[in-house]
Amino acid sequence: MTPAAMGDAAGLGGLTVGAAAAHLGVTVRTLHHWDRIGLARPSGRTGGGYRLYSAADIARLHRVLVYRELGLPLDEIGELLDAPAVDMTGPLEQQRGQLLERISRLQAMVGAVDRMIEAARTGILLSAEEQIAIFGERWKPSLTEGARERWGDTAQWAQFAERAARMTPEDWQRVADTVTTLEQDLASAKRAGVRPGSAEADALAERHRAVMNASFDCTLSMQVCLGRKYVADPGFTAYYDAIEPGLTVWLRDVIDAHARERGIDPDSATWV
Numbered sequence: 001m002t003p004a005a006m007g008d009a010a011g012l013g014g015l016t017v018g019a020a021a022a023h024l025g026v027t028v029r030t031l032h033h034w035d036r037i038g039l040a041r042p043s044g045r046t047g048g049g050y051r052l053y054s055a056a057d058i059a060r061l062h063r064v065l066v067y068r069e070l071g072l073p074l075d076e077i078g079e080l081l082d083a084p085a086v087d088m089t090g091p092l093e094q095q096r097g098q099l100l101e102r103i104s105r106l107q108a109m110v111g112a113v114d115r116m117i118e119a120a121r122t123g124i125l126l127s128a129e130e131q132i133a134i135f136g137e138r139w140k141p142s143l144t145e146g147a148r149e150r151w152g153d154t155a156q157w158a159q160f161a162e163r164a165a166r167m168t169p170e171d172w173q174r175v176a177d178t179v180t181t182l183e184q185d186l187a188s189a190k191r192a193g194v195r196p197g198s199a200e201a202d203a204l205a206e207r208h209r210a211v212m213n214a215s216f217d218c219t220l221s222m223q224v225c226l227g228r229k230y231v232a233d234p235g236f237t238a239y240y241d242a243i244e245p246g247l248t249v250w251l252r253d254v255i256d257a258h259a260r261e262r263g264i265d266p267d268s269a270t271w272v
Contacts, residue, residue: 014044014052024061031061039078040064070098135176154271156216163215175214182207186251187244196250197257205258208251220259224269227255 020042021028034040035051040061044052053061060081067077167175186204194200205223212218212226230236231252240248256266 014042014054015058016046017042017051017053020053020058020061023058024065026065034061034064034074037074037078039074039081066095066099069102070095135172136180156218156222159216175211178214179211182211183240183243187247190244190247190250196253197261201254202258202261205254208255219272220262220264221269222271223255224259224264224266225271227252228266228269 015023017028017031021031024031031040031051035042040057042051042053043057044054046052063081064077067080068074072080182204185207189200189204194204209218209220209223212223218226230240230248237248240251259266259269
């Protein structure tokens, strides 16, 4: 109902409780409750005894809604509305300031939700140019799209998207530096003949899982599945073997041995 129509209806005797509720965006039950507790009573009745709200009643209800939006309990709202008439400029300005603060907080929340939505779609809130600058020339921005298509409906992707939404380019740079250092150490260990199952190899497996844990909670069983994926996927194999020939299979064996020592059978590991 438009303001003009509301005014006409009120001038003709008042709005019914249903029309008043629709105009205010509340339920009829809410208006009945406010009537019962004396917070906002209609000043008129139809011949059949039904409530009728005048323009003044509607104005009071609008004030109730403003105070309620500010978080005031109904009993305090009633006291404010029934207080002796005073200059309301100061209180209204204070209310306006509080509303603006709330709007600012809500806008910030909307921005955060938008970032989470975008992170869920793309995985990384960086442009293709930023990704290459941070992760290096070998990085392909399409990898994140492939990851979303593969795991987008999993709890781990949702967890990754939530964390990614909070990350800045500087955060990603720290992640990239950590990964680069790990990859170099993996390659060095492979060249040095470090055996899967050794203390040094186990430490590298834990560092690998820690990198995964930065994105989502990665169990030993999940890590085994990732190691198997590296070997089965030509893209992953090419990536790791470009760092050091044979690194993909060696890393899988390191992960498998580490998991086996901790009671996980790599041959039956699942994504849990």
